Amino acid sequence: MLRNPADKYRPFPTVRLTGRKWPSRTLDAAPVWMSTDLRDGNQALIKPMSAAQKLEYFEMLVAIGFKEIEVGFPSASQTDFDFVRKLIVEQRIPDDVTIEVFVPSRAELIARTFDALDGAPRAIVHLYNAICPSFRRIVFNQSKDEIKALAVEGTRLIKEHAQARPDTHWTFQYSPETFNTTELPFAREVCDAVAQTWRPTSAHKMIVNLPASVEAATPNVFADQIEWMHRNLGYRDSIVLSVHPHNDRGTAVAAAELALLAGADRVEGCLFGNGERTGNVDLVTLAMNLDAMGIDSGLDFSNLPAIRHAAERCTQLPVAARHPYAGDVVTRGAQADSNPEEIDAMGNREVEQAKADECVAA
Numbered sequence: 001m002l003r004n005p006a007d008k009y010r011p012f013p014t015v016r017l018t019g020r021k022w023p024s025r026t027l028d029a030a031p032v033w034m035s036t037d038l039r040d041g042n043q044a045l046i047k048p049m050s051a052a053q054k055l056e057y058f059e060m061l062v063a064i065g066f067k068e069i070e071v072g073f074p075s076a077s078q079t080d081f082d083f084v085r086k087l088i089v090e091q092r093i094p095d096d097v098t099i100e101v102f103v104p105s106r107a108e109l110i111a112r113t114f115d116a117l118d119g120a121p122r123a124i125v126h127l128y129n130a131i132c133p134s135f136r137r138i139v140f141n142q143s144k145d146e147i148k149a150l151a152v153e154g155t156r157l158i159k160e161h162a163q164a165r166p167d168t169h170w171t172f173q174y175s176p177e178t179f180n181t182t183e184l185p186f187a188r189e190v191c192d193a194v195a196q197t198w199r200p201t202s203a204h205k206m207i208v209n210l211p212a213s214v215e216a217a218t219p220n221v222f223a224d225q226i227e228w229m230h231r232n233l234g235y236r237d238s239i240v241l242s243v244h245p246h247n248d249r250g251t252a253v254a255a256a257e258l259a260l261l262a263g264a265d266r267v268e269g270c271l272f273g274n275g276e277r278t279g280n281v282d283l284v285t286l287a288m289n290l291d292a293m294g295i296d297s298g299l300d301f302s303n304l305p306a307i308r309h310a311a312e313r314c315t316q317l318p319v320a321a322r323h324p325y326a327g328d329v330v331t332r333g334a335q336a337d338s339n340p341e342e343i344d345a346m347g348n349r350e351v352e353q354a355k356a357d358e359c360v361a362a
Helices: 035-041 051-064 080-090 107-117 133-140 144-163 184-198 221-234 250-262 283-292 304-315 328-335 341-359
Strands: 032-035 068-072 098-104 121-129 171-176 208-213 237-244 267-270
Touching: 032 237, 032 283, 035 051, 035 068, 051 068, 051 080, 051 304, 068 080, 068 121, 080 098, 080 107, 098 107, 098 237, 098 328, 107 121, 107 144, 107 267, 121 208, 133 144, 144 171, 144 184, 171 184, 184 221, 208 267, 221 237, 221 250, 237 250, 250 267, 250 283, 267 283
Parallel strands: 032 068, 032 267, 068 098, 098 121, 121 171, 171 208, 208 237, 237 267
Antiparallel strands: none
């Protein structure tokens, strides 16, 4: 630990936002849910899922009630490409479910993505490029105008490919990656330029997804950023405003809840918060929190132990024993709440497991 953290770190700047409305609001409806377990969550695994595991997971997500599922990154992975083709060719996508795929703003990768989606009844094409100062300066060595042009060109190409395949119902999604560490006026400028190119309507909306690519501030700051964009985006009545919080500070669920208060319509995440580094929004926790407030989440977690075991089997990642709703201590503790001896036994097993882990580490 640093003796004086201020020598290296500075507080994240606040947002100049007068008359903010989110602090006085109360959640009263569930968001549009989008599972990214099979893309962001899968990319984060030490051993990515096989095609069979991805199919099992996809069918589980459908059974839970997800209507939008990001199924992969087909231009970057042959496994993902083949999986998308399998879903389409074998007609495994229910009529009320839309698959989503991820692609950077590069012409050859956009073309490959549309090859993967050929024949899909409905699809969301999710375009992204990083726009924050450090990426502009260090990674791309490009000006703001060049970064914006990259987003606009990717949008133009996707629109061209989509128009050439009129039998599919296309939805366009744009993510200004690293949104939360970008100057808000520039983030709005890029999103507006993209929307101007795509030309969404209130009848056929596009998705603007605002990711906290690396969670760098407290949830109230993220809520301010979302409310600022909600107020200032062009084409707002033709946009589904989405958020994709990460969990680097351990507050992704809180950030998502406050973002919904601030004007967001949609949340992306993974069932148990899997994802890059410390993970994404834990959708089980977020949905169950809504249920506990008397709000129908629209997702069915009535057999949560079975969902947890399937997720653990497919991802090879354990769900924490003290997960708020699905952890062993929580679920078994609820069953044993009238039996103090059983609760004590559970605690003793935790201690013994910790000792065993220490021995293995040594």
